[in-house]
Amino acid sequence: MRIAVLDNDRSQTDLVCQVLSSAGHSCHSYSTSRDMLANLRRDSFDMLIIHWQVPDASGEEVLRAVREKLSPTLPVLFITGRSSEDDIVAGLAAGADDYMIKPIRRGELVARVQALLRRAYPAQNEAEQIQFGPYIFQARTGRVTMQGKPIEVTQKEFDLALLFFRNLGRPLSRAYILEAVWARDIQVPSRTMDTHVSRVRSKLQLRPEHGFRLAPVYSYGYRLEQMQS
Structure with a gap:
């Protein structure tokens, strides 16, 4: 599966892409929402993983653009450094399918990604x-x-x-x-x-x-x- 990852923290995207590549996925990283959204208009992905706060946009803004202009069904997992219930509720209410709180745990990341992909693409299984x-x-x-x-x-x-x-x-x-x-x-x-x-x-x-x-x-x-x- 092709997965786009948005995070301005290079070490974080490197970790996520390394874990997902080891699990057999193709990972494409972006450091700004502008770059990711521009590429989403030209290319196809099976899933998005976005950090809830990047310098040029909030996760809510990115999700709104994806849902309104690109795909209402593309599975989205958001990552946040905040564990407050308000942030998690806001992310899910904005249209995300699941969330993870930093620090990222490798096994949990793979499990959550696989679960979202199975649900979104049942024909693949x-x-x-x-x-x-x-x-x-x-x-x-x-x-x-x-x-x-x-x-x-x-x-x-x-x-x-x-x-x-x-x-x-x-x-x-x-x-x-x-x-x-x-x-x-x-x-x-x-x-x-x-x-x-x-x-x-x-x-x-x-x-x-x-x-x-x-x-x-x-x-x-x-x-x-x-x-x-």
């Missing part, structure tokens, strides 16, 4: 056989069928298709797709992603007449939409 309408994905074998008929796909095409279905209706940035499917292979040219998207659209027949549409999002990435019947 389903059984080996995952079904979306007429499509069935066999996670262990990398096979996919449509209305019971097998579709010949490569492993990358399978991973890409499953990524879109697991994020149905959610715009995914090119950077997010690249990191999720091609991992750390930064040598992958942009046209490679576009070619794979085109093949997935064609092979799985992701067209409105079949109930789904895989469409580009201008200057951002792609989104798989389920059409209204």
Whole structure:
């Protein structure tokens, strides 16, 4: 999962990112709310971790911007150095999903992050056989069928298709797709992603007449939409 971390304390963001990276997540740190919010408009993340007080904004202001302009459902964990009940209530009332009080404890951080991600993305934790309408994905074998008929796909095409279905209706940035499917292979040219998207659209027949549409999002990435019947 891709997680954005906002804190002007470099040692704190280094610690959080080290812990989350060790747990298998991809961590991106920001020291100002302006930088983080600007990047959130260009890129996709699965979760935010924000310090409740950074020099250029309060956690409440950051949360309001995220909820109103970006996503009402993106899981948010806030970190505070204050343990007063008023601060905690204010954070949760502003739209945060959970909180932690400094000093950060590694095991607790991982546990809270994993719990929020499981709740926010239940499709990521389903059984080996995952079904979306007429499509069935066999996670262990990398096979996919449509209305019971097998579709010949490569492993990358399978991973890409499953990524879109697991994020149905959610715009995914090119950077997010690249990191999720091609991992750390930064040598992958942009046209490679576009070619794979085109093949997935064609092979799985992701067209409105079949109930789904895989469409580009201008200057951002792609989104798989389920059409209204």
